[in-house]
Amino acid sequence: MFAKQLQPPIFVKIFSVALVLTSALSVSSLPADAEKGRRKVVHVLEDESGAVIVQTAPGKVVTHRGGSITLPCRFHHEPENTDPARIRIKWTKVTDALQFEDVFVALGKQQRVFGSYRGRVFLEQAGPGDASVIIQNVTLEDYGRYECEVTNDMEDDTGFVNLDLEGVVFPYYPREGRYKLNYHQAEDACKHQDAILASHSQLHKAWLDGLDWCNAGWLEDGSVQYPISHPRDECGRKDTPAGVRNYGYRHKEDERYDAFCFTSKLNGKVYFLKRFKKVNYAEAMKACVRDGSAVAKVGQLYAAWKFQLLDRCEAGWLEDGSIRYPIVNPRSRCGGSQPGVRHLGFPDKKFRLYGVYCFRKSTDETAGGTKVTKTLKKSWPKWKSGNSLPVNATNVI
Known part of the structure; x- marks a missing residue:
């Protein structure tokens, strides 16, 4: 029933918009007259027939891993009284030049969601001609290029949406x-x-x-x-x-x-575990578990530095056995004049003693939402040269 019909596009006209999932950093880049959440109306002239298509789509969407996002896709079909039950909407992800991964397909009221998208992808259903889908709880793997295909009996056409993640x-x-x-x-x-x-x-x-x-x-x-x-x-x-x-x-x-x-925003929090004494790697893992957490991964520490603005001038164990620490506000006693995540290498797990960075997953289902604040931009860390120290660096408190 859902077999793809490879026919040349004749009457179906499909319109899609490339989306970028941005962070708080890009909020200030919106035009001054662009109201938050306002839907823009774009008029598109359709070839020589003279028909006018009205497309509504969001401007810039602010979200990240854990949030929800609409992949916009609208279509116009002729004749306009075509039975909606005979229109097929199919979304696929372009994984390579000639490879596609099925995401979603609908034929009338029949719908099917595939693979890891099950339970997370739904039709927006904003009215006639709307083929947009909503992806909830966005993951890192959702990043990429998507194809929206609309088929009307023997005719079809496609459009593309680029899904990007701020991270x-x-x-x-x-x-x-x-x-x-x-x-x-x-x-x-x-x-x-x-x-x-x-x-x-x-x-x-x-x-x-x-x-x-x-x-x-x-x-x-x-x-x-x-x-x-x-x-x-x-x-x-x-x-x-x-x-x-x-x-x-x-x-x-x-x-x-x-x-x-x-990596992108965390659904949880990274923190430096305060202890009276430094520990080896095995003791660090046990300490985080006793605190209801796990030893943080490298990507989690970078995400905490970027989004949580974690700034700590103390070296600590991470899950891969490396020693690192995040600096948002550089100072001379904390590894130099540039922000970044300092890396001190991979010391002996048994005999070298350090602090530890733990990660506690959030139990709040809304932790990955789309709300951000403009004030975050002022202290948003950026990469600079020298943001990682040599393995033998010692200028750490």
Whole structure:
């Protein structure tokens, strides 16, 4: 019943809008006359027939992981008295150039949701010609490009919506050292740290925000790149321009690099566990469990630095056995003049003693909502060069 009909588009006209899930940082970038939540009306002239299509869609939507989002898609069909029960709406996610993942399909009153989208995707049903869907509890894996297809008997047409997430990109390498991960291992490493492999556009945005990293890492499309804000000889020659350096697409099994991971807002809180004495790794894990939490993952610490504005000048254990600490307001005694998450390497788990960062998952179902405040922008941390210290750094209180 839901088989795709591959026919050339004739009468069905479909209109979609690319959406960007933005953070509080972009609230101030809206036009002064754009009211919050106001729906804009766009008039579109339809070819030589003279028909006018009126499309309504939100402007910029402010949300992130855990929130809800509408993927807008409207259509006009001729003749206008076509039986609605004979119109099929299908949403798929474009996972590769020639690969698609089924998300949602509806034929009249019959609807079906697929895979991880079950229980989270619904038709908006805002009136005739509306094929928009609502995704609830947005996940990191929801990021990407979606196709909206509307079929009317033997005719069909498609439109695309780009779903983006506001978050933070961070470089990652394991205890084994630099350039130890093939593509699949890099993908797993990011997932284990509550993140996904970053896209090129996410890495480029991080570079615009000041990310400077001299080691190449995998991205989600299988390419290997790295961002340079301050060119220098040890990072591809000093006389080359700043930018995102690209090694191109590499062999996913045989070649090894670091990873660039991406994460978004947490449904919970990261905190430094206050204790009278420092502990080794095993003791740190037990301490967080006793406090009703778990040792924080690297991605969770970066998300807390970015969204929670966690600022702590104390080094602590993380789940992967590394020692890090987040700095929003730089001061000389806390690792330099730039904000960032300082990394002190992977010390001996048994004999080295530090504090610990714990993560407690929120029990509030609305914790991942879309509400943000404009005041957050003033202290929003951005990447700068030098935001990660050498392994042997000691300037920590």
